[in-house]
Amino acid sequence: MSIAQQxxxxxxxxxAPVQVLKTKAETALAEAFAQAERSLPGGDWLRxxxxxxxxxxxxxxxxxxxxxxxxxxxxxxxxxxxxxxxxDAVLPKPAAIEELVRDALAGADLAKAFAVFVDGRGAxxxxxxxISEVDGAFLARLADHPPPWLEAEISEVGGHVGDSTLAxxxxxxxxxxxxxxxxxxxxxxxIALIFGDAGSESRTVATRNVVxxxxxxxxxxxxxxxxxxxxxxxxxxxQLVIGDGAEVVHVKLVAxxxxxxxxxxxxxxxxxxxxxxxxxxxxxxxxxxxxxAVTFRGQHSSFDLGGAKLVSGHGHADTTLVVDHxxxxxxxxxxxxxxxxxxxxxxxxxxxxVRPDAQKTDGKQMAQALMxxxxxxxxxxxxxxIYADDVICGHGSTSAEIDPELIFYLRSRGIPLxxxxxxxxxxxxxxxxxxxEPEEVQDALRALARGWLxxxxxxAGK
Amino acid sequence: xxxxxxLHVKLEDEDKEILKGLSLTxxxxxxxxxxxxxxxxxxxxxxxxxxxxxxxxxxxxxxxxGESLTELEPDERAAKGVFLAFxxxxxxxxxxxxxFLRTAANAVRKKRGEAELSTPEFLKLVRGKxxxxxxxxxxxxxxxxxxxxxxxxxxxxxxxxxxxxxxxxVLDETDSGLDIDALKIVAEGVNALRxxxxxMLVITHYQRLLNYIVPDRVHVLSxxxxxxxxGKDLALELEKSGYAAYxxxxx
Numbered sequence: 001m002s003i004a005q006q007x008x009x010x011x012x013x014x015x016a017p018v019q020v021l022k023t024k025a026e027t028a029l030a031e032a033f034a035q036a037e038r039s040l041p042g043g044d045w046l047r048x049x050x051x052x053x054x055x056x057x058x059x060x061x062x063x064x065x066x067x068x069x070x071x072x073x074x075x076x077x078x079x080x081x082x083x084x085x086x087x088d089a090v091l092p093k094p095a096a097i098e099e100l101v102r103d104a105l106a107g108a109d110l111a112k113a114f115a116v117f118v119d120g121r122g123a124x125x126x127x128x129x130x131i132s133e134v135d136g137a138f139l140a141r142l143a144d145h146p147p148p149w150l151e152a153e154i155s156e157v158g159g160h161v162g163d164s165t166l167a168x169x170x171x172x173x174x175x176x177x178x179x180x181x182x183x184x185x186x187x188x189x190x191i192a193l194i195f196g197d198a199g200s201e202s203r204t205v206a207t208r209n210v211v212x213x214x215x216x217x218x219x220x221x222x223x224x225x226x227x228x229x230x231x232x233x234x235x236x237x238x239q240l241v242i243g244d245g246a247e248v249v250h251v252k253l254v255a256x257x258x259x260x261x262x263x264x265x266x267x268x269x270x271x272x273x274x275x276x277x278x279x280x281x282x283x284x285x286x287x288x289x290x291x292x293a294v295t296f297r298g299q300h301s302s303f304d305l306g307g308a309k310l311v312s313g314h315g316h317a318d319t320t321l322v323v324d325h326x327x328x329x330x331x332x333x334x335x336x337x338x339x340x341x342x343x344x345x346x347x348x349x350x351x352x353x354v355r356p357d358a359q360k361t362d363g364k365q366m367a368q369a370l371m372x373x374x375x376x377x378x379x380x381x382x383x384x385x386i387y388a389d390d391v392i393c394g395h396g397s398t399s400a401e402i403d404p405e406l407i408f409y410l411r412s413r414g415i416p417l418x419x420x421x422x423x424x425x426x427x428x429x430x431x432x433x434x435x436x437e438p439e440e441v442q443d444a445l446r447a448l449a450r451g452w453l454x455x456x457x458x459x460a461g462k
Numbered sequence: 463x464x465x466x467x468x469l470h471v472k473l474e475d476e477d478k479e480i481l482k483g484l485s486l487t488x489x490x491x492x493x494x495x496x497x498x499x500x501x502x503x504x505x506x507x508x509x510x511x512x513x514x515x516x517x518x519x520x521x522x523x524x525x526x527x528g529e530s531l532t533e534l535e536p537d538e539r540a541a542k543g544v545f546l547a548f549x550x551x552x553x554x555x556x557x558x559x560x561x562f563l564r565t566a567a568n569a570v571r572k573k574r575g576e577a578e579l580s581t582p583e584f585l586k587l588v589r590g591k592x593x594x595x596x597x598x599x600x601x602x603x604x605x606x607x608x609x610x611x612x613x614x615x616x617x618x619x620x621x622x623x624x625x626x627x628x629x630x631x632v633l634d635e636t637d638s639g640l641d642i643d644a645l646k647i648v649a650e651g652v653n654a655l656r657x658x659x660x661x662m663l664v665i666t667h668y669q670r671l672l673n674y675i676v677p678d679r680v681h682v683l684s685x686x687x688x689x690x691x692x693g694k695d696l697a698l699e700l701e702k703s704g705y706a707a708y709x710x711x712x713x
Contacts, residue, residue, distance in 0.1 A: 409552040414540035414570035427556025
């Protein structure tokens with residue numbers, strides 16, 4: 001990116017938007033929208049929303065390191081060019097869909113309830129497998145005449161100015177899953193949202209999922225973004241509305257690759273006595289940013305995040321979290337662990353806001369990194385904004401290398417160095433993976449971590 | 463047979479010599495005890511035998527069955543039959559005891575050219591040995607040594623030793639932190655492993671352990687060298703007179 005393309009010029013340390021100059025990527029994205037607008041799904045309501053959103057994106061541009069929330073993830077630098085919007089996706093064959101369902105989380109059976117997307121588009125009839133308790137559909141098909149609740153939800157999360165990557169999602173999303181769970185339904189079968197790609201060209205892909213979980217309902221959501229075959233710039237957003245007394249487990253897996261960028265976002269709003277337990281797993285050497293915004297709207301609810309990130313090469317994995325304790329008596333927990341090899345970089349930003357009325361809030365966060373290389377980097381930034389006085393809030397962060405004393409102990413028992421290291425890394429990351437549910441999913445994630453470790457050991461041995 | 467010849471050892475990043483020409487021979491089938499005051503080099507000897515990083519052998523050699531150990535990595539030594547029971551066994555959160563034991567047992571078997579144990583074979587082996595040491599199998603499902611008492615940790619060490627079937631056992635202050643009941647159990651476990659094919663080196667600060675693990679020979683280590691050697695009565699004598707008479711000087 002050349003200096004001339006900078007969006008703002010700085011005068012005396014103060015950013016002043018004297019003249020809006022767009023970067024190459026920003027220009028390309030705005031042009032992509034103008035070209036694709038007619039073919040993007042949605043009636044007038046959505047068209048207006050999209051136009052407002054692209055306007056907001058144009059005004060702000062891509063976030064960069066001088067934007068506090070993005071200080072460790074300079075998206076403008078990562079995204080020197082924007083890939084063309086994926087408009088050429090063909091409907092995958094059933095065999096290809098089966099393969100995606102199988103590979104989405106190897107070892108876990110996701111074949112019962114799934115929605116498959118290839119390059120941002122629902123994969124037709126064969127791409128949707130519903131069980132009777134789940135009301136699931138492709139968003140694109142509903143977008144012309146959405147049910148009122150859906151329109152309201154998308155409008156609420158869509159029109160924001162102040163977060164340009166979210167605005168970009170609203171402007172560009174081509175499809176996604178709409179899942180509506182009736183009050184009181186308790187579903188053990190994981191509901192899988194599976195995102196794959198096709199073709200060999202670099203593409204930009206944007207998807208939006210909307211999940212509404214009725215009062216007292218229980219679901220397990222598995223969102224899997226498979227490792228792309230060709231470079232992808234993905235912008236994906238999942239919004240959840242969790243009713244009173246509902247319980248939601250949400251496992252998100254991102255397999256990344258060099259040259260790709262995954263901008264993921266989850267926006268969850270919880271009613272009273274509800275529980276939201278997300279788990280995020282990131283594996284690979286691409287750039288991944290997961291934004292998570294959680295708002296408590298009812299009392300006595302809980303949020304419990306687990307995260308395991310295995311980063312190698314020049315990979316970058318950022319988890320940025322905003323938990324809004326807007327009401328009293330809610331609990332929030334975060335445990336995010338990174339294993340960083342090569343020049344891998346892990347980022348954790350955890351903002352917890354406790355509003356003046358939110359007495360008896362109980363919040364704890366922990367971010368930990370295990371550095372496998374001298375060149376790895378871990379940035380951790382807790383931010384507690386506490387306006388109530390009767391609360392318990394804590395945070396912690398550690399980064400360390402593998403303990404040589406432990407390595408010696410294992411080796412003295414005959415375990416070779418590479419295997420000893422793998423065991424200790426697994427034990428480190430295992431504590432986080434323990435938080436993933438259900439057991440079948442947890443086992444699959446553990447196997448995934450083991451596979452990554454084996455590959456790392458192999459490449460280190462070469 | 464373990465033969466240590468004129469062993470000189472210093473810390474890698476310090477010039478201070480810790481072992482200053484230590485020589486010692488332990489034939490197969492025998493149990494030798496090494497006693498000595500604090501700072502005499504007992505633990506250094508144990509760690510150097512097991513191949514821990516951070517020490518430098520500047521002179522002399524360590525031979526096990528005629529083969530030099532000094533250049534071998536710790537896991538290679540383990541495959542040759544060397545086992546160190548740690549004074550302070552490490553806690554490994556997140557690794558179940560059984561997983562650890564099985565990985566170790568199979569790694570050692572693989573290097574020795576033996577077939578790996580199947581799960582039923584392994585469990586049968588461990589169950590039998592654990593019972594002898596009064597170790598509950600549930601304890602082994604927990605992460606290695608995490609939350610164990612001192613006695614439990616030491617018993618777990620002896621269990622590892624029993625499962626790995628080493629030919630050279632080095633016990634580093636295995637009695638430290640044990641009450642008398644735990645000491646008896648640990649000693650019984652060690653005695654059960656005495657065999658004509660196995661040499662044992664028992665390092666201890668106190669004579670008490672040697673009432674239960676009766677040694678063939680006792681050596682006094684002080685100031686980095688063996689200052690005196692004798693039969694099991696030497697330990698009793700030391701208990702009475704202390705180490706003062708053996709504060710020898712380095713050559």
